Amino acid sequence: MESSVHFDIVDGNLFSTFEIDPHFGDVVLVRDLDFEKVQIFNLTIVAKTKLSNSTSRIRINVQNEKDNPPRIRSTKFQIQENQKPGTTVGKLIVEDPEKRPLDELDVEILFQIPPQGKFYLNAENELISGATLDREETDSYRLLIRVSDKKMPNSSSESEITINIEDEN
Known part of the structure; x- marks a missing residue:
């Protein structure tokens, strides 16, 4: 027996996210929500x-599920050799599709190659030299940086950062 009422979605169904049963009017989700x-x-x-x-x-x-991890946008930096320890190399730019406040994000250096620990991050996510750098000794460094949501540690990403040491001469 066919229903005497016919249901239809006529507006607002962006990306065809929903369907409606034409006979009973049940609205059903057919695409993932984001x-x-x-x-x-x-x-x-x-x-x-x-x-x-x-x-x-x-x-x-x-409702937001915080399903997109924060990411580091800036991945390449340069610094001239023989700068004093404590010199700012650059600021890590964090992109966060979830728009979490920055104080809810944790940014940390996981490891450095070579592994002498010549760089650290300050509270403003600036990359700081912890030693005088000599291009003849090492011409570039690689760091693995992780950025994560403090409330959801599984919501994280890792980025490799390259720091090239420029010759003073």
């Missing part, structure tokens, strides 16, 4: 009979 793309869906539903039409609106609020 808070970073769409935070609210305002669906307009029409119920049609042979004699009349009726319109309803459904508002669907998408």
Whole structure:
């Protein structure tokens, strides 16, 4: 037996995220939701009979799952050799699709190659030299940096940073 009411989504169905059962009016999610793309869906539903039409609106609020880890955008730096220890090499730029406050993120150096520990990070995520650097000794350093959400440690990413030492002459 066919239903005498026909349901249809006529507006607000961005990316065809939902479908509606045309006979019963059940709205079903058919695509993954992503808070970073769409935070609210305002669906307009029409119920049609042979004699009349009726319109309803459904508002669907998408909750953020913090499913996108923060990342380091800046990965290459230079510093001239023979600078004093404590010289700023550069600032690590953290991109965060979840838009967490910076104080909720933890940025740390996991390891350095060569492993003498000649660099450290300050509270502003600036990369600082911890020693006088000599290009003839080592012309570049590689660091593995991890940035993570303090409240969700599994939401993290790692980036390799290269620091090239420029010749003074």
